[in-house]
Amino acid sequence: MTRVAVVVFPGSNCEYDVMSAMAQLGASAELVFHSATTLGDVDGVILPGGFAHGDYLRPGAIARFSPVMTAVSDFAAAGGAVLGVCNGFQVLTEAGLLPGALQKNRGLTFLCQPTTLVVSSTRSVLTRAATPGQELVIPINHFSGAYTCDDETYASLVRHDQIVLRYRDNPNGSRDDIAAVSNEAGNVVGLMPHPERAMSTLLGSADGRVLLEGFLGLGVGAGAGRGGGVGAQ
Amino acid sequence: MGVSNPAPPSPTSLHRALGLSDDELDDIRKVLSREPNHLELALYAVMWSEHCSYKSSRLHLRRLPSKAAHVLVGPGEGAGVIDAGDGIGVAIRIESHNHPSAIEPYQGAATGVGGILRDVFSMGARPLAVMDPLFFGELDDARNRWLVEGVVSGISGYGNSVGVPTIGGELTFDQCYGANPLVNVLAVGALPTSRLALGVASGIGNYAVLLGSLTGRDGIGGVSVLASAGFSGEDGAASIDEAKRPSVQVGDPYEEKRLIEACLELLDHGYVVGIQDLGGAGLICATSETAAKGGVGMDVDVTAVPLRELGMQPFEVMTSESQERMLAIITPENLAAVNAVCDKWEVRATVVGHVVEPALMPDGSRVGLLRVREGFDGQVLGEVPASSLADEAPLYDRPRRRPRDLDAILADDPSDDEPVGDPHDDLAGLLVDTAWVSRQYDSQLFLNTVVGPGRDAALLRLAGPGLPPSRRGFAVSTDSNPRWCALDPRNATALTVAEGVANLACVGASAQAIVNCLNFGNPEHPEVMWQLSESIDGMAMACDALSLPVIGGNVSLYNESGGRDIDPTPVVGSLGVVASLVAPPPGWNWRAGDAVVLVGHREAAGGRAFPLGGSRWATRRGRRGGRLAEFDASRLRATFDFVTGEVAAVCAGEPSDLTAVHDVSGGGLAVALAEMAAATTLGVSVDELEGHGELFAEFPGRFVMATSDAGALVARAQAAGVPVSVLGVVGGTRLRLGTLVDLDVREMADQRASALERALRRD
Numbered sequence: 001m002t003r004v005a006v007v008v009f010p011g012s013n014c015e016y017d018v019m020s021a022m023a024q025l026g027a028s029a030e031l032v033f034h035s036a037t038t039l040g041d042v043d044g045v046i047l048p049g050g051f052a053h054g055d056y057l058r059p060g061a062i063a064r065f066s067p068v069m070t071a072v073s074d075f076a077a078a079g080g081a082v083l084g085v086c087n088g089f090q091v092l093t094e095a096g097l098l099p100g101a102l103q104k105n106r107g108l109t110f111l112c113q114p115t116t117l118v119v120s121s122t123r124s125v126l127t128r129a130a131t132p133g134q135e136l137v138i139p140i141n142h143f144s145g146a147y148t149c150d151d152e153t154y155a156s157l158v159r160h161d162q163i164v165l166r167y168r169d170n171p172n173g174s175r176d177d178i179a180a181v182s183n184e185a186g187n188v189v190g191l192m193p194h195p196e197r198a199m200s201t202l203l204g205s206a207d208g209r210v211l212l213e214g215f216l217g218l219g220v221g222a223g224a225g226r227g228g229g230v231g232a233q
Numbered sequence: 234m235g236v237s238n239p240a241p242p243s244p245t246s247l248h249r250a251l252g253l254s255d256d257e258l259d260d261i262r263k264v265l266s267r268e269p270n271h272l273e274l275a276l277y278a279v280m281w282s283e284h285c286s287y288k289s290s291r292l293h294l295r296r297l298p299s300k301a302a303h304v305l306v307g308p309g310e311g312a313g314v315i316d317a318g319d320g321i322g323v324a325i326r327i328e329s330h331n332h333p334s335a336i337e338p339y340q341g342a343a344t345g346v347g348g349i350l351r352d353v354f355s356m357g358a359r360p361l362a363v364m365d366p367l368f369f370g371e372l373d374d375a376r377n378r379w380l381v382e383g384v385v386s387g388i389s390g391y392g393n394s395v396g397v398p399t400i401g402g403e404l405t406f407d408q409c410y411g412a413n414p415l416v417n418v419l420a421v422g423a424l425p426t427s428r429l430a431l432g433v434a435s436g437i438g439n440y441a442v443l444l445g446s447l448t449g450r451d452g453i454g455g456v457s458v459l460a461s462a463g464f465s466g467e468d469g470a471a472s473i474d475e476a477k478r479p480s481v482q483v484g485d486p487y488e489e490k491r492l493i494e495a496c497l498e499l500l501d502h503g504y505v506v507g508i509q510d511l512g513g514a515g516l517i518c519a520t521s522e523t524a525a526k527g528g529v530g531m532d533v534d535v536t537a538v539p540l541r542e543l544g545m546q547p548f549e550v551m552t553s554e555s556q557e558r559m560l561a562i563i564t565p566e567n568l569a570a571v572n573a574v575c576d577k578w579e580v581r582a583t584v585v586g587h588v589v590e591p592a593l594m595p596d597g598s599r600v601g602l603l604r605v606r607e608g609f610d611g612q613v614l615g616e617v618p619a620s621s622l623a624d625e626a627p628l629y630d631r632p633r634r635r636p637r638d639l640d641a642i643l644a645d646d647p648s649d650d651e652p653v654g655d656p657h658d659d660l661a662g663l664l665v666d667t668a669w670v671s672r673q674y675d676s677q678l679f680l681n682t683v684v685g686p687g688r689d690a691a692l693l694r695l696a697g698p699g700l701p702p703s704r705r706g707f708a709v710s711t712d713s714n715p716r717w718c719a720l721d722p723r724n725a726t727a728l729t730v731a732e733g734v735a736n737l738a739c740v741g742a743s744a745q746a747i748v749n750c751l752n753f754g755n756p757e758h759p760e761v762m763w764q765l766s767e768s769i770d771g772m773a774m775a776c777d778a779l780s781l782p783v784i785g786g787n788v789s790l791y792n793e794s795g796g797r798d799i800d801p802t803p804v805v806g807s808l809g810v811v812a813s814l815v816a817p818p819p820g821w822n823w824r825a826g827d828a829v830v831l832v833g834h835r836e837a838a839g840g841r842a843f844p845l846g847g848s849r850w851a852t853r854r855g856r857r858g859g860r861l862a863e864f865d866a867s868r869l870r871a872t873f874d875f876v877t878g879e880v881a882a883v884c885a886g887e888p889s890d891l892t893a894v895h896d897v898s899g900g901g902l903a904v905a906l907a908e909m910a911a912a913t914t915l916g917v918s919v920d921e922l923e924g925h926g927e928l929f930a931e932f933p934g935r936f937v938m939a940t941s942d943a944g945a946l947v948a949r950a951q952a953a954g955v956p957v958s959v960l961g962v963v964g965g966t967r968l969r970l971g972t973l974v975d976l977d978v979r980e981m982a983d984q985r986a987s988a989l990e991r992a993l994r995r996d
């Protein structure tokens with residue numbers, strides 16, 4: 001069984017939702033508090049959504065200094081699978097584990113609504129079970145979700161196939177409709193939409209399953225994806 | 234005597250400045266058998282304020298039914314709690330934050346959310362959902378647009394960040410709220426029934442620990458200066474008293490989030506004997522109420538309270554309404570463990586009180602004294618019976634008078650003589666989608682939201698961290714109709730209760746309990762007291778008839794500006810339970826070819842048409858008079874039970890021909906049909922609807938249902954003794970209602986979707 005650490009900062013609020021999604025997929029997940037210096041014996045790490053440290057200064061700016069982030073960086077450098085959802089994505093960009101930044105939405109309001117995503121790369125740990133061009137209905141829930149980066153970074157993202165998901169109808173002003181990016185190796189991914197909120201048709205959509213299953217290495221053929229620590233052992 | 238003594242400083246000026254009347258000062262002298270000092274006067278001023286003591290309304294609130302077998306906690310605690318089954322209790326509470334929001338909309342609304350959440354988690358419940366009924370003046374006024382944007386971003390900014398989904402509410406515009414908007418907030422939480430906590434101090438020698446934020450000068454006199462007096466100016470915007478802004482508190486959702494986690498962890502470990510939030514009237518309210526409930530005394534060391542600013546006076550420390558604070562009663566042995574949990578969540582914890590024996594009085598009785606001291610062994614700065622603050626505020630039976638002009642208003646009935654006019658324009662003007670508001674709220678956190686904002690009622694799974702597993706769901710609706718209440722507050726309030734039950738039925742939930750937020754004008758106006766008393770009688774009548782306990786409430790008076798009272802606005806929050814929630818209810822999404830059926834009576838008792846008095850249609854035409862149809866429980870109950878059963882079967886995953894359901898409410902049948910058409914962009918053609926009365930009259934207890942098998946649904950309704958008629962068949966791109974309305978559905982849907990944003994953006 002796959003073991004996943006779900007990192008809790010003071011102010012995180014989606015940790016129980018991620019735990020519930022992991023349980024639904026048969027993974028064994030544990031909450032790891034931000035003051036921890038080790039992650040334990042895990043196959044993957046998820047930074048959930050919320051408002052780590054109150055989003056003071058700007059989202060993720062303080063969380064990157066939490067003790068646990070050293071362990072997360074080491075884990076990522078060793079090729080472990082790391083996923084940041086929403087605020088977790090913001091933390092990963094602030095920590096330098098992912099390129100670019102998230103700025104305030106184009107309309108300057110918080111947005112909680114369903115979005116249609118288009119899978120643009122399947123070489124990341126998040127999308128390795130999906131198919132290119134596949135459309136997924138997954139909600140967003142953020143104030144600062146407009147992805148931005150400089151031209152050089154953007155060219156590099158394109159060159160290394162790091163744009164993982166795009167919005168079909170850009171809700172927030174993200175550059176090139178980007179909803180998710182990975183690092184060059186594909187083992188660290190951040191996305192603004194919430195796949196854990198799309199796990200059941202009772203709640204409107206089950207399209208998040210294919211992403212989280214991919215992250216856990218479920219339904220993925222041998223050799224699919226790259227650098228994924230999850231499910232590889 | 235040749236030399237006159239200088240007059241002693243008159244205490245009258247002080248008590249009046251604090252908001253106490255001369256009679257109230259005399260009452261205090263009687264309680265203490267001496268003159269109160271400045272500190273004691275300040276304590277009585279906040280605790281005996283209208284906001285804290287309900288001194289004008291308590292007499293009437295007693296008439297509301299509050300008991301039922303499934304009620305675990307009724308009115309008087311932080312929140313009411315019902316047993317929802319499967320070992321889970323559901324806590325619910327509603328509050329107003331009207332005056333703070335009129336002055337500082339962002340912080341006023343934000344701290345309203347924070348306060349209601351503390352009420353809920355003080356019961357041991359994890360807050361799972363918030364709803365916000367909001368009432369503003371018309372949007373052609375720039376200040377009202379500023380208020381709407383400020384209030385909505387305050388709720389969004391605080392609620393999203395604190396991590397509790399906001400699942401709906403109401404948005405009402407009427408000129409009567411121009412200078413006095415209403416910002417009500419309802420919260421629901423759930424708890425394993427074993428974790429139920431109460432705000433009671435007990436155990437001599439136990440500690441009272443203050444948890445959370447530093448105490449500052451924010452919100453001093455919030456309950457007395459701000460919440461218990463009207464705005465004094467003569468005209469609209471200018472009448473808002475800017476000088477009252479320092480009485481508005483400032484919220485910090487991050488502090489609250491950590492406070493929630495810390496408190497629930499303390500309760501899970503069983504470290505807490507009793508717990509209460511600090512809201513209106515701050516530390517003096519929490520200490521005196523917990524002591525009074527426990528029949529004990531409490532010593533408070535005013536110098537132990539961690540302060541945000543220098544030089545605060547004892548009365549300021551005791552009455553400050555600084556946000557994000559709780560008071561926990563713990564045993565001394567648990568102090569280290571409590572500190573460890575609080576350290577983890579970076580929550581400040583300070584022992585500020587000791588539970589002490591009740592004092593022996595000269596007459597031999599024992600009285601729990603609230604003593605404010607300078608150090609636990611230091612000088613006593615103030616000493617009053619705790620129960621005199623908490624329970625023995627004056628009780629007023631204020632004069633009541635039916636408004637003299639009411640008969641003339643009732644006689645001006647738009648049902649009689651208002652011309653048909655342009656029903657197209659009427660209908661278009663009544664269609665407003667509130668998604669611009671609700672998409673600013675996180676409505677989905679905790680993976681429970683099956684039906685979110687913008688539908689009849691919100692429906693959520695009854696699940697959350699730490700709760701026993703359950704297939705149940707709970708539904709919540711907030712309802713009000715000030716247009717009705719201005720005409721006939723008794724009948725209108727009864728109909729509002731019925732409207733809540735109807736909304737719950739649309740998502741398959743059977744109503745279990747209600748809470749109320751009674752927003753009225755100045756109780757010193759006899760007409761306002763008459764409205765309040767009538768409204769409470771109407772609520773009691775409906776609750777008795779529908780077997781609904783009232784498990785909590787809030788009264789907000791002095792909603793007036795420039796001498797003009799708001800229309801009476803009792804807001805009803807209804808809580809329902811669905812026994813098995815494994816599939817979503819039908820919602821509004823009818824399908825091409827479905828039959829559209831109207832379930833419920835098509836005319837009022839006696840065969841008369843439902844009247845248009847108090848309808849949105851008539852109000853939009855400037856007609857505010859007329860009569861209402863009578864609340865008639867015997868006619869409503871069968872319809873409610875039928876609809877609830879039909880929808881609950883769908884939620885339980887049973888096969889059903891039912892494809893859509895929506896209740897007829899504000900705007901009448903025309904609006905209900907238009908909203909269903911807009912949701913799907915599929916039209917319907919209804920031949921037999923004639924006359925604007927049938928299109929726009931509002932009366933709860935009627936439902937539009939769509940079905941794939943009209944014969945079967947009609948047969949089931951008839952078997953249940955419920956009136957039913959087939960209106961038409963879904964299909965095409967036009968909404969055609971008799972000869973009066975013929976609209977392109979897609980165009981109408983687009984107009985409806987953008988109406989609110991267009992109204993807010995005009996400048």
